[in-house]
Amino acid sequence: MIKIGLIGAGFMGSTHLAAYAQLQNTGKFQVTAIADLIPERAAKFAEKLGAKTYTSGQDLLDNADVNTIDICLPTYLHFEYAKKALEKGYNVFVEKPLCRTSQEANELAELAEQKGVIAMVGQCIRFWDEYVYLKEIFDSKVYGNLVNASFKRLSPRPLWGWQSWLLNHDNSGGAALDLHVHDTDYLLYLFGAPNNVKTITNKTGEKDSYILSIFDYDKFTVSAEGTWDLPSTYAFEMYYRAVFEKAVVEFSSLRGLKVYTQETAFTPELKKLDMTNEDNLGGNISDLGGYYNELQYFTDCLAKGEKVQRATLKHGAEAVAFIEKELESKL
Numbered sequence: 001m002i003k004i005g006l007i008g009a010g011f012m013g014s015t016h017l018a019a020y021a022q023l024q025n026t027g028k029f030q031v032t033a034i035a036d037l038i039p040e041r042a043a044k045f046a047e048k049l050g051a052k053t054y055t056s057g058q059d060l061l062d063n064a065d066v067n068t069i070d071i072c073l074p075t076y077l078h079f080e081y082a083k084k085a086l087e088k089g090y091n092v093f094v095e096k097p098l099c100r101t102s103q104e105a106n107e108l109a110e111l112a113e114q115k116g117v118i119a120m121v122g123q124c125i126r127f128w129d130e131y132v133y134l135k136e137i138f139d140s141k142v143y144g145n146l147v148n149a150s151f152k153r154l155s156p157r158p159l160w161g162w163q164s165w166l167l168n169h170d171n172s173g174g175a176a177l178d179l180h181v182h183d184t185d186y187l188l189y190l191f192g193a194p195n196n197v198k199t200i201t202n203k204t205g206e207k208d209s210y211i212l213s214i215f216d217y218d219k220f221t222v223s224a225e226g227t228w229d230l231p232s233t234y235a236f237e238m239y240y241r242a243v244f245e246k247a248v249v250e251f252s253s254l255r256g257l258k259v260y261t262q263e264t265a266f267t268p269e270l271k272k273l274d275m276t277n278e279d280n281l282g283g284n285i286s287d288l289g290g291y292y293n294e295l296q297y298f299t300d301c302l303a304k305g306e307k308v309q310r311a312t313l314k315h316g317a318e319a320v321a322f323i324e325k326e327l328e329s330k331l
Helices: 011-026 039-049 057-063 075-087 102-115 129-140 162-167 174-191 289-304 313-328
Strands: 002-007 029-035 052-054 068-071 091-095 119-122 146-156 196-201 210-216 221-230 237-244 248-252 256-260
Touching (some): 002 011, 002 057, 002 289, 011 029, 011 039, 029 039, 029 057, 039 052, 057 075, 075 091, 075 102, 091 289, 102 313, 119 313, 129 237, 129 248, 129 289, 146 174, 174 210, 196 313
Parallel strands (some): 002 029, 002 068, 029 052, 091 119
Antiparallel strands (some): 146 237, 196 210, 210 221, 248 256
């Protein structure tokens, strides 16, 4: 039996636990342990999942009946706890970004390979239905070649983090590493590494709250914009517009998915599950879809004893390294 211990039951940890609660009837795993410094947060899901609670990640690693660890701690703690879990030979899921630096991320990826465990990074956009659809469109060339594309990730100020850790650049890496990394990772997944990249960040105010990068490929150019310093009344939005030779595919988390051709405009039918954030976890999440999909994939890999292919620690390390490259390329 796959026995999962989750460390960090805050905003993202609670999101994972909500997804696990909806997946637990598969019989492929059991969440046996939940650790958090605030006991009430761990207890919120413990009874529902049949898990034991711990007041620290170290206590869970030392004493819990587990063989798999899900790390949902603040970014600056990912390396420490993921390394400890890997050294014990546990399977590991680490929330994105994999680590605060590419050096740490590469070390984790190498350690996971050495230990031969099943390990995954939470780059959930690779599993988000509308982004899965775009990859299918791009790979199949059903609308011809890509001409250009634009990606955006726009967020209110992230005040939901424990002790406001997200607003501390040393801890989170700012909007570039915590927010924009979603699109950076997806572009690397979809198109591969570009020939070059040029980046703009804030010139006044908080310099780590806004980023705009231009990715230059052989036959097309892609832009990716991310900001998290908008008013609390501004609705979070993830967005893309992909212009192909024969159609435009556009998605907004606020308005949905649409395909425009010369003849018609229509909404594609996706095989989506209705995974509404029933537990009102806060932050910018209204749909568990991508998180549910990635954890379903992870638990399937665990049950089959198969290595992760779609979001490995190596992929996570590459994304962190490319964010660093973007910041080095600032105009």
